[in-house]
Each structure stands twice: as C-alpha cells, then as structure tokens.
Amino acid sequence: MDTPIGNGVNSLYERRRHPIFQLAVTTKSRPKVYRRYFVVDLPKPSNIEHPVHFTFKYRTTIGHNWRWASEVAGSSDGELFFQTPTVPTKIGAFLNDYDSSLKIQSVASESPGVQLWSIVAPIKGVQGKHSEFTRTSLGTPSRYTRWFAITRESRMWLSPDHGQAPYASTRGAIMCSFLRTDGLHLVLLAISGVKDVLIEFKPDGHGNVVAESRNEREGSNDAHIVAAAATTFDSASAAVMYHARTVVAGDDFQDRKDKLEMERRIADDIQPQWMENWYDGLTYCTWNALGQDLTEDKIFTALADLKKNEINVTNLIIDDNWQSLKENESGSYGQADLGWTDFEANPKGFPKGLKYTATTIRQLFPNIEHIGVWHAILGYWGAVHPDGWIARNYKTKTIKKWDGTDMTVVDEPDISRMYDDFYKFLLESGVDSVKTDDQVGLDEIRDAPDRRRFITAYQDAWVIAALRHFSIKAISCMSQFPQNLFHTQLPTNKPRFMVRNNDDFFPDIDASHAHHIFVNAHNTLFTSHLNILPDWDMFQTHHQWGTYHGAGRCISGGPIYITDEPGKHNMDLIHQMTAQDTHGKTIVLRPSVIGKSIDVYTARHEERLLRVGSFTGGKNGTGLLALFNVNKRALSELVHLDRFPGVEQSEEYVIRAHTTGEVSPPVSLTDKLPVVSVEIEYAGWEILSAYQVRSFTLAGSTGAQHDRTKVAVLGLLGKMTGAAAVLKKETTMHQDSRLKISTSLRALGVLGIYISGLAEKTVEDNFMVLLREIPVPQHTVRINRETSVLEIDVETAFKEMKIGVGYGNVEVVEVFVR
Known part of the structure; x- marks a missing residue:
C-alpha cells in the first residue's frame, strides 16, 4: 500500500515501514493476511492548547486513485492531544x-x-x-x-x-x-x-x-x-x-449509622470462601429457558437434561412465577396487577410445597450446592395483595405509584420482621439464596412522605436479612437508581454482593446483543467502584450470539449463569467458559479485576472495536483484552501492548489470541511498535492475553540475549480466561542447572507454557513433568512447534494417575527443562 501521510506534506516527516506484525489475527472466513504498518514522527506543535487534527490518503496499487481514509471509513479526522504536565488547582x-x-x-x-x-x-x-x-x-x-x-x-x-x-x-x-x-x-x-x-x-x-x-x-x-x-x-x-x-x-442520620454498624457486625461472621463458592460456581436460571409458566416438573426436567449432558451447575435460580399470587382489583391482568399472598409456593406449579421441590433437587442433583428463588423487593410486581396471608400478618399501607395507581406494601414498622420471617421460611425449605428484583419499585413511589418512609427502610431491611440468613448470597436486580447506588451499594462495611449491571438478555432482539456488551462494559467504569460484583445477566449458550455473550461474561469478572432450553446447549462454549476442579465441581474462571471499557470517550456509533480490559493474578499477572465488534461490518485495528491492563515498562510479554491459539514472540513497551493486527467480523470477538516473560541462561548457552531461554506460563489453554486458573507461578534455576517451572492451578485442563526455542526440543530428552511429585504419563505432554508452547494435559494425567482428591482444590504442576 503506497501511502502519503497527512495533506501532501510527506517531506516534513520521517516515514518508516515495518514488514509484518508480531501477531496478526484475522476473521475465520478469510485466509491469513499480513499487513505492513507505517510509523510517522510528528513534530510537537508550539501551542498545545488545541488538539492536532489529522487524516491520511492511500491507494492500493500504483496507478489507482488516492482516497481519503476518513471518507472511506465514514469517520471524522483523528485528534492528537498533547497533555499538560500539571493540573490547575482552581x-x-x-x-x-x-x-x-x-x-x-x-x-x-x-x-x-x-x-x-x-x-x-x-x-x-x-x-x-x-x-x-x-x-x-x-x-x-x-x-x-x-x-x-x-x-x-x-x-x-x-x-x-x-x-x-x-x-x-x-x-x-x-x-x-x-x-x-x-x-x-x-x-x-x-x-x-x-x-x-x-x-x-x-x-x-x-x-x-x-x-x-x-x-x-x-x-x-x-x-x-x-x-x-x-x-x-x-x-x-x-x-x-x-x-x-x-x-x-x-x-x-443516627439510625443509618446504627444499621451500618449492624451490617458490619453480621458481615464479620461471613467466611470469604463461602462467597467465592457462590461467585465462582456455574449457575442455571429458569427464566428464558422455562418461561413464566413455571412448575417443579419443568425444573426437574431441565436439571435432568443438564445432568445428562454433564453440565454440572453449582447454583440454581428458580425465577419468576413460583410464588403464591392473586390478582389485584385493577380490572386488568399482568405482572403489575398481581400481588403476593403467601410465603409458600403456588400450589398449581408446586403442589407439594417449596420444601419438597428443594429437597428433591438436592437428592437427585447433588452437584447443586445453592438453590435461590426470585422475588421482588416489595414482594411481587404488584407488591402485596391486600387480602392475602401476608397482609393479615404484617402491617400494610396503601401508597401511590408515580402513575397515580394504588399499591399495598408492608409498612415500615414490619418490614424487617417480614423479611426475617420470609428468609427463615426459605432456609427451612432448603433455599439459601435469593434474586431480589424490581428494586426500582421503591423509586416509583410518588409522594415525598412515603419515599422518606420506605426507600431506605426496605433497602436496609433487605441487606441485613440477606446477610443474616444467606451470607449475602443474593443478586440485586433492577436496582440502579441513584439513592440505592450510594446508600446500599457504595458502603464497604459488608461483603460485596452481585448486582445486575444493565438490562436483560433479550434472545429474540438481534440488535440488543452488541448493545448489551457495549453498555455493560461502559457501566462498569462506574459500578467497578461500588462494593458489588457486576452481573452481566444470564444468557443462552445455544443462541447464535452465545459465544459473543460468553466472551463478555468471562472478561467481566462477574458471575456466569446460563438459561439454556432443555436439549439445547453449546458444549464447546461451556467448556471454554468453565473448568473442573479436582473434586469434579464446575467453576468459572473469573479474572481478579473487573472488566471495563478502556476507551472511555468512544461512542457506540463510531466504527471502532469495543475493547474491554481486565487483569488476573498478582504483580506478574496477566493482562486481558477482549475485543468485540459492535458494528455491522468487519473491522481491522492495531492493538498496542500498552492497551493491556497491568503491562509494565521494563518487562517482556507474549500475546496469545484465544480463538486461533497463535502466540507472538516476546515484545515489550520499549520496542519500536509492539502491536497486534486484529480483524474481527460482524458479531465477532476475540480475547487477547499478555503474559509476562522471564528470561534464563541455561547450561550450554552463550549467555547472549538472543540465546536466553524465555518462559511464560499461559494458564489453561482452550479457556477464554484460562490465565485465571493460575493461583501461583514460579520459574527458577534448579540446583542441578535445570529450569524449574512450578504452577499452582485451581482447576484442571491443558496447561500451556511458552518456552522459546521449543522447536529444537523433544519431550523425551528435555522435559520432566510432575504432578504431586509423580511423573505424568508421557503422552499427556506435547510440544506445539508452531506456537512454541508446551502443552500438558493435566486433566487427563490426573484421571489416569488415579492419585485421588487432595486436601484442597489446588494442584501443583512442576516442569523441569534440560
């Protein structure tokens, strides 16, 4: 591509053309394309108070017409901002x-x-x-x-x-x-x-x-x-x-201080591992899968189907329409016209009661550790029915909604008692978690005296009850109204709980899917500062946008829960999102840092890839960058190494693309232009991971920089966020001059380790791999010479060696390199 830079003033700038990218990731429908890139040195303007606008012309071959890139792409000119070194104090x-x-x-x-x-x-x-x-x-x-x-x-x-x-x-x-x-x-x-x-x-x-x-x-x-x-x-x-x-x-407000202190005292008894167990388990929700006409038989059938397909979910959420409800006197029929009448499940769908349903689930499906039920913050969409058991046993009050309609709610003096009794009933029935929806119903109260009386009272009562009975195993939904964000979700006196980060997954609205990912990635720029775990909602793995949503959930750092219809599953996607631990439990591999957009000011309509950054691990952890095409045509972009969260100036990294498995040579921020070329088709995505490299001089090498052995632990291959399976990694020179790579894994799978010069090595002559200090079967170790990655099938080795379950969920893999 012959390219003049700027507006015909090429002679002012030095141009350098580089041959190929360190890594080029292209769409699946096209053959591999290698592009050349150009670097231009622009002089710093004398006045930096205004941005520098730029564009460029190009032509594909000699003899073709020159074209303005901005006109072809339909975009505006680019802007360069020269940042002032000091921030004014006034x-x-x-x-x-x-x-x-x-x-x-x-x-x-x-x-x-x-x-x-x-x-x-x-x-x-x-x-x-x-x-x-x-x-x-x-x-x-x-x-x-x-x-x-x-x-x-x-x-x-x-x-x-x-x-x-x-x-x-x-x-x-x-x-x-x-x-x-x-x-x-x-x-x-x-x-x-x-x-x-x-x-x-x-x-x-x-x-x-x-x-x-x-x-x-x-x-x-x-x-x-x-x-x-x-x-x-x-x-x-x-x-x-x-x-x-x-x-x-x-x-x-003294009463508020007392409630905060009460929350703190209750939270002191909650063990961190209880929360990780709730966050990290794969969850199944009945909503899109089974619909509103919910029955215990439909739940049993869906769970049996999951079991048949070896989808071992840890958490189950029984969504809307399990409750006992009655039509209010509005004359119409809909969710908002139904009021809650009783703690017990409705007899039509659950004839033997909620306890029978939960007990049967735990007997037939022992992999399910937590069972949750849905309810609205005021009881149901239409709050409480004035003639039900609840209204007879708790003080109620009729209030006005914002549209002028009446609504019966449990009154302020009895809110805490009602929640305490309700959650006791759920626990006795075998239910140990809740999804509390329609919390915005509090903001829909019209009159100021009622708003003062109920908004904070309901939030405080709900949080304290969830802490006391469920150790905050709760999902807060439709709750992103301002008073709640700061009153309930910002304070750090309790463990963080899950909060829905944006609107629902809508399987039948094609335009909603890219929008869903874009909105959640940007909302997290705010919600990541709250004391919550952002929840990007359930989705269906068999859906045509399923892998797109799956990549979003993996990079989010939040929970993953699916709502597949019975018999419809994308097993490959489920395996990319999850892994089995040594106890056979299916877990999701959540990065340690919540994922969020790294391009704050890029609008939805601009033809740019959405870039969502995350990080997992400690000081030498892995930067993760998910790329989503939220536009309606294929897009190509350059991704610089400095866009990966956590990348350090003095370190080297290898970058791996999840969908292709390609791995770059080691690059650093001190290189001339450490970039990846990425092309992503419509409705496409990619997850890139930047792994820190360590260098060693092995016996027999010259010691020169080009002759040093470079190592990076990649985590579990085939997993979207496989680096999150690594709890600890350490590479050292062993006393017998061998290189020792020790990796602690929280789940089983294929462990990948990048080793430079791997093409000249063999498993038999150069490697010994130990699991619990016992050599693994040799066939579980292979060398990928194209990517310089040593692949160790830890899951197969664990099963074949029959070494049994250890004391914890951590397995240490030791690799010795001659």
Whole structure:
C-alpha cells in the first residue's frame, strides 16, 4: 500500500515501514493476511492548547486513485492531544459561570495527582406530599472536546452516553466526564441517597451542566456533588468515588449509622470462601429457558437434561412465577396487577410445597450446592395483595405509584420482621439464596412522605436479612437508581454482593446483543467502584450470539449463569467458559479485576472495536483484552501492548489470541511498535492475553540475549480466561542447572507454557513433568512447534494417575527443562 501521510506534506516527516506484525489475527472466513504498518514522527506543535487534527490518503496499487481514509471509513479526522504536565488547582480553570449559591471547597484526594472539590448546592424543602425539585447550574466545562456520561437509561438501569461539545445528553446522568484539549479529564459525580436527596445532571441547552435535585425532606437540605481533575479518567473517577464514600459515611442520620454498624457486625461472621463458592460456581436460571409458566416438573426436567449432558451447575435460580399470587382489583391482568399472598409456593406449579421441590433437587442433583428463588423487593410486581396471608400478618399501607395507581406494601414498622420471617421460611425449605428484583419499585413511589418512609427502610431491611440468613448470597436486580447506588451499594462495611449491571438478555432482539456488551462494559467504569460484583445477566449458550455473550461474561469478572432450553446447549462454549476442579465441581474462571471499557470517550456509533480490559493474578499477572465488534461490518485495528491492563515498562510479554491459539514472540513497551493486527467480523470477538516473560541462561548457552531461554506460563489453554486458573507461578534455576517451572492451578485442563526455542526440543530428552511429585504419563505432554508452547494435559494425567482428591482444590504442576 503506497501511502502519503497527512495533506501532501510527506517531506516534513520521517516515514518508516515495518514488514509484518508480531501477531496478526484475522476473521475465520478469510485466509491469513499480513499487513505492513507505517510509523510517522510528528513534530510537537508550539501551542498545545488545541488538539492536532489529522487524516491520511492511500491507494492500493500504483496507478489507482488516492482516497481519503476518513471518507472511506465514514469517520471524522483523528485528534492528537498533547497533555499538560500539571493540573490547575482552581475550580475556575475547569468550570465557567457556575451558580453563586454553590459552596465549593478544595478537599484532599485519595488518588495521587488529582485535584478534588466538594460542591454543595442548597435546595428547597418539601411542601405537603410533593417532592421539591431545585435546578442549580454548575456552569460550562471549559476547553473540552468530548464527553462521556453514566446516565439513567430508565428508572432502573444505567447506560453510557457519549458526544462532542457541547454537553447534550438526553438523559439524567449521575457521572459526567469531559476530555479537555489539554489532555486533562474533568469528572463530576452527583451523590444521591444522603438525607433523602436524589441528584441528576442535565444540560440546559446553552452548554451548561445543571444539577437537578429532588428533596424528600421538609425544610432546606443540601445536594452533594464532587468534581475531580486529573491526567487520566481512571484517577479522576476513583477520586470522586472515594470522596463519595466519605460523604455517605458522614450522613448524620443516627439510625443509618446504627444499621451500618449492624451490617458490619453480621458481615464479620461471613467466611470469604463461602462467597467465592457462590461467585465462582456455574449457575442455571429458569427464566428464558422455562418461561413464566413455571412448575417443579419443568425444573426437574431441565436439571435432568443438564445432568445428562454433564453440565454440572453449582447454583440454581428458580425465577419468576413460583410464588403464591392473586390478582389485584385493577380490572386488568399482568405482572403489575398481581400481588403476593403467601410465603409458600403456588400450589398449581408446586403442589407439594417449596420444601419438597428443594429437597428433591438436592437428592437427585447433588452437584447443586445453592438453590435461590426470585422475588421482588416489595414482594411481587404488584407488591402485596391486600387480602392475602401476608397482609393479615404484617402491617400494610396503601401508597401511590408515580402513575397515580394504588399499591399495598408492608409498612415500615414490619418490614424487617417480614423479611426475617420470609428468609427463615426459605432456609427451612432448603433455599439459601435469593434474586431480589424490581428494586426500582421503591423509586416509583410518588409522594415525598412515603419515599422518606420506605426507600431506605426496605433497602436496609433487605441487606441485613440477606446477610443474616444467606451470607449475602443474593443478586440485586433492577436496582440502579441513584439513592440505592450510594446508600446500599457504595458502603464497604459488608461483603460485596452481585448486582445486575444493565438490562436483560433479550434472545429474540438481534440488535440488543452488541448493545448489551457495549453498555455493560461502559457501566462498569462506574459500578467497578461500588462494593458489588457486576452481573452481566444470564444468557443462552445455544443462541447464535452465545459465544459473543460468553466472551463478555468471562472478561467481566462477574458471575456466569446460563438459561439454556432443555436439549439445547453449546458444549464447546461451556467448556471454554468453565473448568473442573479436582473434586469434579464446575467453576468459572473469573479474572481478579473487573472488566471495563478502556476507551472511555468512544461512542457506540463510531466504527471502532469495543475493547474491554481486565487483569488476573498478582504483580506478574496477566493482562486481558477482549475485543468485540459492535458494528455491522468487519473491522481491522492495531492493538498496542500498552492497551493491556497491568503491562509494565521494563518487562517482556507474549500475546496469545484465544480463538486461533497463535502466540507472538516476546515484545515489550520499549520496542519500536509492539502491536497486534486484529480483524474481527460482524458479531465477532476475540480475547487477547499478555503474559509476562522471564528470561534464563541455561547450561550450554552463550549467555547472549538472543540465546536466553524465555518462559511464560499461559494458564489453561482452550479457556477464554484460562490465565485465571493460575493461583501461583514460579520459574527458577534448579540446583542441578535445570529450569524449574512450578504452577499452582485451581482447576484442571491443558496447561500451556511458552518456552522459546521449543522447536529444537523433544519431550523425551528435555522435559520432566510432575504432578504431586509423580511423573505424568508421557503422552499427556506435547510440544506445539508452531506456537512454541508446551502443552500438558493435566486433566487427563490426573484421571489416569488415579492419585485421588487432595486436601484442597489446588494442584501443583512442576516442569523441569534440560
């Protein structure tokens, strides 16, 4: 490809053409393509206050017409930002013409190099039943070119929004970030849930950001906002979230402090391994698989099908329609018109009761360790039926929803007793976990006195009951409304629990699938700072988008649960997402760091791959980068090594592509251009892993750099996040001058180890592999000469050696290299 750079001014720049990429990953439908890349040195402009715009022309062969790349791709010109080395200390450098009523104070930041400001806006008190709304201008963010916001897509779900200046999101936002022309980031956070205040950011049509505050209290109140400026979005967003914890913890409502202390005391008795067991087990949910017309027989049939296919799920969630319900007096029939009547399951679908169902499940399917049931925060979608057993045994109150309809709820004095009794009943029935849905029903309460009375009371009662009875084995769903995010999900006085990170998996809406991954990856830029485990929802492995969703769940670092219809399973995908431990339990391989988008300001409509970064392991761990095509045509991109989380300047890495198994030679950030070429087709994805390399001089080598043996432990091959199976790895020179590679695994499978110069070695002459200090069968070890990877089938060796189950779930594999 003959390419002029810029606008016909090639002579100003030095151009260098490099022959091939270290690693090229192409779509399955095309033969392998090797591309050449070009490097251009641009002089730094004298004025760095404005971004440098650029584009380029190209032609495919000599004699063809020159074409502008931006016109062919349908994209705008590129922008280069030259970042200022210092962050201004005055808020006036970042916000212009803000309201004079604001109380702004510079505060210390827990994130190094970040300027942080507390902003307090006075707001009016409630008059009668109606909440009081106050709008206060924060002014116009200065010198910015792009913005990103975490917004309220609906009352119950968060969603990202992007744009270029001026700020013009059509939805209320709880966090906004502005990319400035000097390369700095300004982040604003609206802190809700303190003293019954809800805050959202909205534009005013003139470039200003307005804080719209909803006060539920009688008398004046304060709206709390925090602003941060830093050289990176991650630093600024972390700083505002840290400060938000301080503001929430400083709420002077004494009853709130007492409840926080109670949560902490209960949480002290919860063992960490209990939570990992709940997080890491493969889960089956009945929702999409079995539908709303749920019966115990359908559940038994579905579980028998899983067993037949050797899909050993650990957790079961019995979703909607198991409860005893009755139609409310609305005259129509739907979920919202049904009220909860009794703790016991409905007799039509569960004629022998919930306890019989749970007991039978545990007898027939001993691999299932946890059984959970679905319920709404207020009981059901239509809350409580006024004539049911629950209404007769607990004090109730009729309240108004936002649309003016009536709803019967358990009243504040009896909420804790009701939850305590209900969860006792579930435990006695053999149920030890819950999925608590429709939590946004609390935000749909209309009148200010009722909002004050119920929103925090229900959340506190639910959390304490879940801690006390289930050790927080609970999933919070439809709960991303602002008061709940800060009141319940931000405090760190309890173990983190699962929270649905965005809207449902919709199997029949084709346009929803790429959108689902994009939204979850960006929502996590905010939710990763909460004391929760983001849950990207269930999905179906047999679905045409199944592997796409599976890759998203694996990189998310959250739970994985499937909702396959009986007889419809993608076994290959399930094996890529899970592994068996030595006890035969199926576990998911969760990275230790929650996955999130690494391109904060890239909008959904831009023709770019979505890049989701994660990391697993300790100091010498593995950077993970999942790439999703969220567009409608194949895309090609260059991925630089510095885009992998956790990569260090002084270290070397090998990069492996999951779908092809290809492995790059060792590269480092000090190389001229350590890049991977990636082409991904429509509805396609890839997961790249960057493994740290260690170098050794073996006996007989010259000691020169090119003659050193380089080693990287890759984890379990064939798994999307196989590096997460490695608990510990250590490579040392043994006393007899042999190289010893010791790897502790939490699951069985094929262990891969990159070793340079492997093509000249043989298993017989150069390797000894031990499992529990016993040599493994030689046929379980093979050399992949194309990728320089030693492949050890630990799972087959474990079974053939019949060495039995050990004390724990960890197996140590030792490899000696001559």
